Each structure stands twice: as C-alpha cells, then as structure tokens.
Amino acid sequence: MLKTLRIQPNGGDGLRPAPVTIFVNGAPTTAYPGETVATALLAAGSARFRTTARGAPRAPVCNMGVCFECAVTVDGRPGTRSCMTLVADGMRIERS
Amino acid sequence: MTTEHNEDYDLLVVGAGPAGLGAALEAAARGLKVAVVDEQHAPGGQIFRQPPGSFKQPEGGAKLAYPFGRELLRRARADTRIAWHYGTMAWGVFRDPQQECLRLGVSKNDAGAMLNGRALLVATGAYDLPVAFPGWTLPGVMSAGGVQTLLKSQFLRPGSRFVLAGSHPLLLLVADLLLTSGAEVAEVAFARPRPAIGELLRGWRAVPGHLGLMLQAARAAWNLKRHGVPLRFGSMIKAASGADAVDGATMVDVDRDWRPLPGTERHVEADTLVIGYGLLASTELARQAGCAVDYKPDEGGWIVRRDATMRSSVDGVWVAGEPGGVGGAELAHLEGRLAALDIARTLAAPGQRPGDDELDAVQRAIRKAHRFSDVVRDFFAPNMAALARLASGDTLVCRCEEVSAAEVRDFLDRNPHVSDVNSVKLACRTGMGMCQGRYCQHTTAQMLSEATGKPVDCLGHHTARAPVKPVSVISLAQLQDTLR
Numbered sequence: 035m036l037k038t039l040r041i042q043p044n045g046g047d048g049l050r051p052a053p054v055t056i057f058v059n060g061a062p063t064t065a066y067p068g069e070t071v072a073t074a075l076l077a078a079g080s081a082r083f084r085t086t087a088r089g090a091p092r093a094p095v096c097n098m099g100v101c102f103e104c105a106v107t108v109d110g111r112p113g114t115r116s117c118m119t120l121v122a123d124g125m126r127i128e129r130s
Numbered sequence: 131m132t133t134e135h136n137e138d139y140d141l142l143v144v145g146a147g148p149a150g151l152g153a154a155l156e157a158a159a160r161g162l163k164v165a166v167v168d169e170q171h172a173p174g175g176q177i178f179r180q181p182p183g184s185f186k187q188p189e190g191g192a193k194l195a196y197p198f199g200r201e202l203l204r205r206a207r208a209d210t211r212i213a214w215h216y217g218t219m220a221w222g223v224f225r226d227p228q229q230e231c232l233r234l235g236v237s238k239n240d241a242g243a244m245l246n247g248r249a250l251l252v253a254t255g256a257y258d259l260p261v262a263f264p265g266w267t268l269p270g271v272m273s274a275g276g277v278q279t280l281l282k283s284q285f286l287r288p289g290s291r292f293v294l295a296g297s298h299p300l301l302l303l304v305a306d307l308l309l310t311s312g313a314e315v316a317e318v319a320f321a322r323p324r325p326a327i328g329e330l331l332r333g334w335r336a337v338p339g340h341l342g343l344m345l346q347a348a349r350a351a352w353n354l355k356r357h358g359v360p361l362r363f364g365s366m367i368k369a370a371s372g373a374d375a376v377d378g379a380t381m382v383d384v385d386r387d388w389r390p391l392p393g394t395e396r397h398v399e400a401d402t403l404v405i406g407y408g409l410l411a412s413t414e415l416a417r418q419a420g421c422a423v424d425y426k427p428d429e430g431g432w433i434v435r436r437d438a439t440m441r442s443s444v445d446g447v448w449v450a451g452e453p454g455g456v457g458g459a460e461l462a463h464l465e466g467r468l469a470a471l472d473i474a475r476t477l478a479a480p481g482q483r484p485g486d487d488e489l490d491a492v493q494r495a496i497r498k499a500h501r502f503s504d505v506v507r508d509f510f511a512p513n514m515a516a517l518a519r520l521a522s523g524d525t526l527v528c529r530c531e532e533v534s535a536a537e538v539r540d541f542l543d544r545n546p547h548v549s550d551v552n553s554v555k556l557a558c559r560t561g562m563g564m565c566q567g568r569y570c571q572h573t574t575a576q577m578l579s580e581a582t583g584k585p586v587d588c589l590g591h592h593t594a595r596a597p598v599k600p601v602s603v604i605s606l607a608q609l610q611d612t613l614r
Contacts (some may be wrong), residue, residue, distance in 0.1 A: 037401055039262045039284045041311050049186045049285065068182030074283040081254065081375040088532050089537050093269030095287075097276035098176055098256045099169050100412075102564035102600075103529065111240075113564070116170060118217075120182075 038076045054123035060121065070102045071116035071127060072097065084130045105128070139165045140477045141470070142234050142247035144220040147175020148199070148459040149451030150253035151206045151373050152466030158211045160474040160482045165213040167220045167246055169228060173206040174199075175255055176275060177459045179283040196459050222596025223250060223419035223447070231445050235596060235609065244604030249446050249473045252416045253466055255411040256430055259512055260569040262527050262535070263520040264369040266405075270376030274406030278304045287311045289402030293379045294318045297365040298404030298510050299347055304404060306350035309357055318354060319365040319381055321388050321407070323517075325509065368395060368520065370403050379403050379489035385576050388516035391460070408512035410572065413453045417594035420444045425587035428511040430456035432591045433570055437470035439489065440465055448473060457503035464499055468492045514586075518576030527577070528570040530563020538574060542581040547583055550590040551575045564600055567592045 042049055050066040057063065058075060065074035072094050075083060082091040082106050094104035099118045107128040108114040116127075141157045143150045144170035154166045174180055178199045202255050206214075215236065223236035234245045258273035265271070272288060274296060280286045281304075289315040305318045317428060354361055362381075366388060369380040383394035411430030413423060416543050421442040423432040433456075434442055434449040442449045448469040451462030471484045471492065478484075488515070507549065521527055521535035541558050551574055554560055561567030571592050579586045597606075 037289055039287045039290070039312075041281070043285060049227075051184045066184075067150065068184035069284060073280065073286045076280075076288050077286060086532055090267060090532070091269050092267060092529075093375075093572070095271065095276055096273050097279045098257060099567050100565060101260075101273075101529070101600075106366060111602075120171060129132055 037081070039078060040077050045090065056121050056125045056127060058127050059129055065121040067121065069121050071106065071119045071121055072109060074121050075116060080129065082129065136392055139163050139245060140247045141251060142232065142245055143251045143253060145166070145175060145179060145253035145255055146173045146206070147255050147451065148171065148202065148254060148463035150251065152463040153251050153253065153450060153470040154212050155205055155209060156470035157474060158209060160478040160484065162477055163305040163570055164473060165215060167215045167218045167234070169217065171216050171221050174203055178203055179279050181283050181285065185285070188485045198463065199459065202463070206231060219335065219599055220477045220603050221417060221598055232506050235606040236322065237601045240604045242488070242603050242608045244609060247446065251448045251469050252431065252448045252614040254412040254415055254453050256411050256456050257568065258406065259408040259410050261405055261407050261517050261520065262525055262573045263290065263367055264525050265524055267526055268370050268376045269373065269374070270401055271307055271370050271403045274300050274304045274404050277404050278307060281307045281311060287313055289592055290314060291400045292402045293314055293398050293400040294404040295381065297381070298406045298408050299506065301406040302347050302350040304406065305359065306353050309353060311398050311541045315359045316362040316400050317362060319362045319370055321366040321384060321513070322363060323386055328612060329509065341532055357462060364443070367405065376401060376403050390583050399442065401595060407517060409452065409456045410435035411453045411456055414594045416449055416453050416599040418596055419447050419450065419597050421590070426455065427514050428507050438493065439471035441472065457500065461496065461499040462467050464492055464496045466498065514572065514576055521573060526574050528560040528563065530565050531559040533558050533560045535577070538577055542578060543601065549584060551578060552590060554578060554592060555592060560575060563591050566599065
C-alpha cells in the first residue's frame with residue numbers, strides 16, 4: 035500500500051539535492067538535505083514513530099513542534115521532535 | 131549561541147511569522163537593535179512556510195495567499211541589522227531589576243542563552259485546535275496545518291486517500307493542495323450548515339482588500355467540485371477506526387448546534403484523516419510572563435488582553451498576532467508593525483521616533499483588516515462544547531499522560547467541589563506531559579464546564595511556568611551563572 039509520497043511539484047525530477055543516508059533503528063534509509071526527520075521517516079513508510087507507556091502507536095499530528103507525538107531519539111538524544119529536526123548524513127534515529 | 135550571554139537588545143521578538151517579521155523590520159528601520167527568535171529554520175511562521183533552501187523552487191515558487199508575504203520574506207532574508215536566531219526555542223521570560231531589562235531564556239539544540247531586552251514582543255502564533263474523539267491518537271490522524279506544511283514546505287504527501295473534517299476554511303485549501311498532489315480525497319465535511327444567501331451577502335463586506343484570498347478559497351472549492359469530491363455541510367467526525375494506523379473514519383450528520391442526528395453514521399475508508407476545526411492561540415510564553423488573558427472561544431481560547439497599541443498588562447511586554455486573538459496573517463502583520471511603532475516612540479532616537487499620524491494610519495488599516503477576520507470568525511467559529519462531547523469513555527483526553535475521558539469524568543463526579551482546570555491537572559495528570567496541556571486543556575475545561583454548569587471563563591487555565599516547552603537539562607545548566 036502506497037501510504038506516503040515524496041512529491042515532485044512539477045512532475046519532473048531534480049527538486050531535491052543529492053541524498054544522504056540516515057540510520058533508522060540501524061537500517062540505512064535515504065533522506066534529502068532540507069528534509070526534517072519526520073518527513074524522512076514518513077517517506078520511508080513509518081506509521082509508528084513512538085510507542086507510549088501503554089503500548090499504543092503514535093505518529094506526527096501537528097508538524098510544527100506543538101504535539102510532541104513525533105518524538106524520537108536522534109543521535110542518542112531522546113525526546114527529540116522529528117518535525118523540528120533536519121536530517122544530516124549519518125544521523126542515527128531510534129523509534130521506540 | 132553559547133557565547134551570547136548578556137547580549138543587549140532594544141527589542142526581543144519571539145516568532146518570525148507575519149507579526150514578528152512586521153515588528154522586527156519596522157523597529158530596525160527606526161534604528162532599534164532587534165533580535166528575533168523562532169523555532170523554525172527559516173522566516174515566515176506557519177502561514178508563509180517555504181520549502182528549504184536546499185530544494186529547487188518549483189516554477190513560479192510556492193503561491194502565497196497574501197501578496198505582501200513574498201516581499202516580507204525577501205526583506206527578512208536580506209536584513210542583516212537584525213540578529214536572527216532560527217531553530218531556537220524561547221522558553222521563559224524573566225525580569226532583571228538591577229539592569230532594568232527583560233531576560234529571555236532561549237535554547238538551541240543543547241546550547242542555552244539569556245538575551246537581554248528593553249522590550250519584548252510575543253508573536254507566537256496559533257496552532258490547530260485539537261479535537262479528542264475515539265481513535266484520534268492513531269497514526270494517520272493529522273491536523274490540517276500539519277498536512278499543509280508537509281505538502282507546502284517538504285513536498286511530502288502523508289497518505290494516499292484522505293478524509294477532511296472540520297469547520298475552518300483552511301480545510302478547502304488543504305483539500306485542493308492534496309488533489310493537486312495526486313491524492314484521492316474521499317470527502318470534505320464541514321460541521322456547520324451550508325451558508326445561507328443572507329450570510330454570503332454579509333460576507334461580501336470582507337472582500338475589499340482580500341480579493342486574492344477569497345478567490346483562492348473559491349478556486350479551491352471549484353476544483354474540488356470539478357474532481358467530484360463531495361463537499362458536505364452539517365457533517366462531523368465521530369471516530370477514527372484502525373488498529374495500528376487509521377483505516378477509516380465514521381462521520382455523522384449534525385444539526386445547527388452540531389448535535390449528532392441519530393442513525394446518520396457513515397463509514398468512509400481512508401488512510402489519513404485531516405482535522406481542521408479551528409485554531410488555539412499560543413499564549414504560553416505570554417502567560418508565563420504574567421500577561422492577563424481573557425476567554426474568547428471564537429478568537430482562539432484564552433487570549434492576551436491588550437490596549438490599542440498592543441501593550442499587554444505587563445510592563446515592557448507587547449503581544450501581536452494570534453496570541454491576542456486569531457485574525458489571520460494580514461491583521462497579525464499590521465499588529466506587529468503597530469507594536470514596533472509604539473515601542474519606537476520611547477526607545478528610538480528622538481529623530482527616528484514615529485509620529486501619532488504613523489500610528490493612526492496602521493490603526494486604520496487594522497480596523498479594515500478586522501472586517502475580514504470578523505466575518506471569517508462568525509462563519510467558521512468552532513462549537514467547543516459539541517467537540518468536547520465527542521470524547522467517549524476510553525477516548526484519551528490527554529495524549530501525553532494517557533488519561534481517558536472516563537477517568538476525568540469519574541474524578542469530576544466524585545469531586546463536585548472542583549471548579550478550576552488546574553485542580554483537574556493536579557489530580558488527573560492531564561496537561562503534565564510533553565505538550566504541557568496544549569492538546570488537552572481546552573477539552574478538560576469543557577468537561578469541567580459540563581460537570582459544574584459554570585462557563586469555561588470561570589474555570590481558569592493552566593498556570594504557565596518556565597520552561598514553557600521541554601528543554602534539555604544541559605542547556606539549562608549553562609545558565610547557572612546568569613539565571614537566578
């Protein structure tokens with residue numbers, strides 16, 4: 035099932051810069067400089083960004099830093115809002 | 131950032147949307163030393179959010195509903211007099227009696243700093259009104275603003291088949307964007323009844339000066355019709371279904387008071403549910419600074435009280451844009467400029483101080499902009515009480531602390547003397563998680579209102595304390611010598 039899609043607004047290629055590699059729970063994943071971690075995770079098909087204390091799945095709601103539902107661990111720093119964090123080559127992201 | 135302790139500014143601006151940018155540019159033009167702090171990585175706020183500079187811009191660039199937006203962004207990017215701090219969170223306002231200045235606690239990644247200012251402008255905007263209904267915590271339920279910013283600034287479509295439910299005109303623009311991106315839009319449901327002819331005629335008061343925006347909304351509606359997207363009125367969200375993510379939405383027809391009509395439930399298949407019932411003013415920083423607020427549900431909940439030149443009740447603190455009442459980008463921009471002019475009347479060098487006529491001109495423009503925002507407000511005001519009734523027994527009211535509607539209602543039943551939302555917070559833990567009540571305070575207040583029979587404005591609001599958003603201990607530790 036196609037859930038998310040990186041759009042090329044003019045139908046053509048080449049709007050995004052050369053890709054970098056980030057690691058999501060250890061797995062290499064393609065991302066583009068300028069993208070947020072939330073975007074890269076959504077584009078990679080992640081429905082679950084984190085799991086609550088009661089075991090429920092959560093994912094981004096507001097995409098502007100208010101809801102904290104998209105929080106993941108970025109380079110060892112837990113509770114980082116993925117919608118407010120830009121990807122960088124080699125970044126390590128852990129979903130819970 | 132780490133070396134900026136004790137920097138001194140005339141004006142500190144929090145928020146780089148239309149209000150904050152309008153203020154910063156106006157103040158800098160009067161010779162004031164200005165710093166701007168914003169959590170995003172570029173100017174524009176939510177309304178003018180742009181694709182990152184590393185992306186090639188599509189032909190003609192992203193379209194802005196407000197013609198002044200492009201020029202505002204160009205001037206902001208070009209202005210080197212102003213200290214721009216992007217990717218930076220403002221988490222607290224303090225007063226230094228020795229230096230007779232305000233101190234703004236800021237944090238960027240793990241670096242912390244205090245910025246000193248003689249005046250502070252809070253221009254922190256608004257966020258989508260959260261609505262607690264069964265299934266609203268499932269991945270795939272997103273706010274209209276969230277979906278819009280993913281499309282506009284990241285060129286990402288967060289799903290393939292969408293249902294949009296709400297009462298705010300933003301919903302039309304988002305549905306149109308989704309169609310353009312190639313998505314399937316199953317339906318767009320507005321809770322209010324179809325507007326009557328009389329209402330539409332009164333709406334024409336709003337048109338002068340806002341033709342572009344009205345045309346954009348009309349064009350969006352026409353495009354939806356052309357693609358056969360059902361545009362329903364008098365229909366509202368009831369529940370989202372799904373196990374680990376959304377697989378559909380249950381909609382229900384409602385009467386004029388948004389009361390569900392029995393037997394009208396329908397299930398619509400979708401992988402993404404977009405919710406747009408309105409906006410809440412982001413007042414946490416202003417309230418933490420001590421600014422008095424009033425409850426106006428059709429203007430964004432608890433909003434900051436201001437005088438005719440945007441001064442709050444706290445000496446040295448001005449508030450512009452949505453925290454003083456949700457009214458749109460044009461009004462926010464004008465309010466920011468007015469605040470800066472008022473600040474410049476006392477802080478600018480004598481030769482650069484604005485005259486009364488300059489303030490009068492902006493105030494006239496503000497009155498004109500109100501004609502538009504007031505019409506939008508009347509047309510699309512959310513019915514907060516009806517929305518709060520959507521939360522059934524096990525629906526989570528507080529997403530962060532996972533507190534259900536049943537738990538809150540049970541507490542209220544057992545404690546009929548409770549009459550303020552802070553008590554509910556202390557007893558039930560609603561509002562004690564990461565978002566600090568931004569997503570549950572208004573729902574618990576409505577539930578408390580229902581239980582006590584008292585109006586929401588008599589029930590108070592959460593006390594806002596520093597830090598108003600979670601910050602790392604590391605960034606706070608660096609402030610030991612400057613923050614007491």
